[in-house]
Amino acid sequence: MQPHYKVQAVAKMLGTTVDSVRRYVDESGVNVSRQASGPKVRQFTIENVFDLAAWRRANRPKISIRRKTIATVYAPKGGVGKTTLTANLGSIFALMGLRTLVIDLDFQANLTLAFGYDSELTLEEARESGVPEERVVQYHLGHLVPGWPGGRGALSDVIKKPFGENGPHLIPSDLTLDRLDTILTYDAIEGKKSDLKIAALVAEGLEGTNPSFDLSTYDVILFDAAPAKNRMTRGALLASDFVIAPVSLERYSTKAVSYLSAVLQDMHSDVGRSPQLVMIGNFHVPNRLRVYGQVGKLSAEYPGALLNVMVHRSEEFPKTLSEDEEQPPLVLARPTGGAAEQLHDVARELLRKMGVV
CATH class of the missing domain: 1.10.1660.10 (Multidrug-efflux Transporter Regulator; Chain: A; Domain 2)
Structure with missing residues (x-):
């Protein structure tokens, strides 16, 4: 409720x-x-x-919108708060009046669940339990891609609006999204430019020339990519202006950040472009010497990439995001708490960093 x-x-x-x-x-x-x-x-x-x-x-x-922006929230390893961050950023951007679309690219569908949709619920189960059919996930990004088995669908059939027309819009996910990665792999085997398929799809949508797939009204589009380096993640990165990488300052992984940097460098070598890296420090504990050392190391190795505002460790997160799946993202569930205030600060700084405002 x-x-x-x-x-x-x-x-x-x-x-x-x-x-x-x-x-x-x-x-x-x-x-x-x-x-x-x-x-x-x-x-x-x-x-x-x-x-x-x-x-x-x-x-x-x-606020004055300077540019439309596409970003992928991605981390090579789990447990860094990626999906939690995506759900809250999408909500805050909409609270600022930005037309926001979030796209779940992980077939485990955690982002979809964070917005209140159980991807494993079937139509039959919904009808039996009295759940509105609108809460059932029947379509995902794969249904919008040319070449999807059964034909390409319309954006209006796929989009979910968990908080109404003016809240963040969602392209949900479910287990069958894994088929999209298989399709992209087969395309690559046949010599097609499968890595650019998602980028081409987004570019078409932003042009607004196809009424059944019009993304031109959105100010910000956020992909929530799976930790794995699959073809869907690579496609989202190629479609994006920025990659937003949450970094756990509590369990900092030099290998994870180095790996992501290498992925972006290889991408630039292969196709001549890659998204700009923006890192957000998560699970920050003030006045802890080890954390200061990690922040200093990140700032030195990746100049200008680390956002000045960080997310502190807070007990508010598990209380709203894991104990009760019916709760909306934290900034909506506990809007007056300290954690929500920090997330708003992060969102504002991120928009400035990306040149959106």
Whole structure:
């Protein structure tokens, strides 16, 4: 069940004041219900909040969009907070009024689950248990790629909108997405440029010339790539302007970062381009000497790549992201907490780093 918010929490999510939120409601016409008993205070739904964010973007723009950006969130090893970061960044970008699309490229579908969709649920099971059919994952990115068995589908059939039209949009995943990697492998064996297939797909969508596959309205597109170096991950990297790499400062892996750097160098040698590396320090523990040493080493070996703002270790993360799969991303589940505030800081700094704002 999705939560309801008081005006103070909404102000936190939108980065504004309580009085401003009340004005937004009055001027926008967004229908916000009031508490049924007791004080008649407003109770905002998640959709209400994203609707207000979109209205503010259109009517009182606080940010100027300099460029549309495609990024892949990728780490060569698991356990660094990649999917958690993707879900929260996608939510924050939408709270800022950015039209945001997140694409789950991991057939284990953890990002899909983070947005409330159980990829293993079938239509029959949903009907038997009274779950709305919209919550069932039937399509993924593979269904949008030319050459998919059974024919290419339309974006409108694939897109999920977990928090309404103005929240982050999702292209979900399930186990059958693994077939896309097989298709790309066969294409490569036949001498086709399979690595560029996803990049070509995204480029076509951004042009907006195909009504059934129009990505031109999005400001930010985020791929959540699997830790493995498969052809889907390589394709997403080639489609991207940036690769966002979470780095665990608690269990820093020199090999993982070196491996990613080598992957990008090889990619540039092969095709003449690669995304720009941006690293985000995760699980940061202030005042720990070892962590300072790791930050210094990263800054020295990869000048300018490490984001100045980091995500601290917090007990808030497991409480909202692993114990209850029905909870939305942390910035929506606990919007007034310290961890949510840090994630907002990271998102703003990341957008500046990528030149989006």
